Amino acid sequence: MTKTLLLGQTLSFSGNPLRGPWEAVSHHNSAGAILIADGVITDIGDSPTMRAAHPDADTVNYGDALIHAGFIDAHMHYPQTRMIASWGKQLIDWLNTYTFPEESRFEDRAYADAVAADTLDIALANGTTTLTSFCTIHPQSVDAFFEAAAARNMAVVAGKTCMDRNAPATLQDTAQTAYDDSKALLEKWHGRGRASYAITPRFSPTSTPDQLDALGALWAENPDCLMQTHLSEQHPEIAWVKDLFPQARDYLDTYEAHGLIGPKGLYGHAIHLDPREVDRLAEVGAAVVHCPTSNTFIGSGLCDVMGLARKAVTVGLATDTGGGSSFSMLRTMAAAYEIGQLRGDVLHAAQLMWLATEGSAAALHKCSQIGRLAVGAAADITVLDLAATPVIAQRAAQAETFWDQLFPTIMMGDDRSVRDVWVAGARVTGTA
């Protein structure tokens, strides 16, 4: 069995740094080592001790670079890769003007294959080893994504986006076909290799109550699956939901009334929540996925990440591309920091790194498998050069602590900062 020893600075966590003093649960080792065998992490420790303990291992020495768990993007839309950075619209106009026409192209399997491959390669180049993606209403768009991920041995989550109203006719299914197609795809993909299926109603405005019921029933039959959707992203959207569901107590209730709330629920954005919605999300153990570059790009608002964390709501981090304006989880962490500042909350580098790795893994209920530098976890690893550009290098050179060295890369880094990526113990990119 080949064993590989990675040497460098290491960062790991033994708890959630958003729920207590970050110092108590954040572990940095300036001369750390990770042992990989059979695709998983089998040992972690100090470089000198690990070198002595594993003299037969192949060694990759990253020097001063930072070895940490691969980034996990907990909410994105691979069919929107070709339309990222589309100008000048807010949510509903943006969907109608740019998103729906682009998603119509995924009827063509060859087009879906090409975009899926590009998206996964862009993600890997950015140090992101797991994506959680909405697909389109076309089942072939789901096959394309899962096949492209399997070819790269990546752990991914995805599902067929279901819509049976308020979308172009070519992008609509029905309550019955949404159920049937989702069920067939779930049975084909969930648990196959590193794939997980997520039941995926796009959002309440594009599903009739009948469709929400059908997908709620499918989830009840398959409670092991995740369910992903959008929640309370923009004020005009929320007003529209009120009109469409006059009997609902609030936006979350439009899901709750149809069986679409539960511990494996992933609610993207969740910016403008009522207190009842926050309490209910915490009570059921559901997760909010924070999408900060999207929230500023589409003009949605400032998610109260620290308030949610204080209420014990699980929070993951995501790009939401193509509503988000970057595939980089570094840029995404920078935007989360900036949104925190605008709310009067200062997120520490440890909290940002946790959100982009273990926080997202916790939202996906996959902490035992991904998102952690821990023995037994998959060897999905990203190595960051903490001095990748001249401006970052000159700032990092002034640093007196590791966190001060890391923060300029969080704020100013991108794919240029990614020195290397490992997926299930196989090296994908880079040079030591």
Ligand code: GUN
């Ligand atoms: N709400 C419903 N669909 C979408 C989408 O594709 N992107 C974003 N940002 N919000 C949505």
Ligand code: ZN
């Ligand atoms: Zn989204």
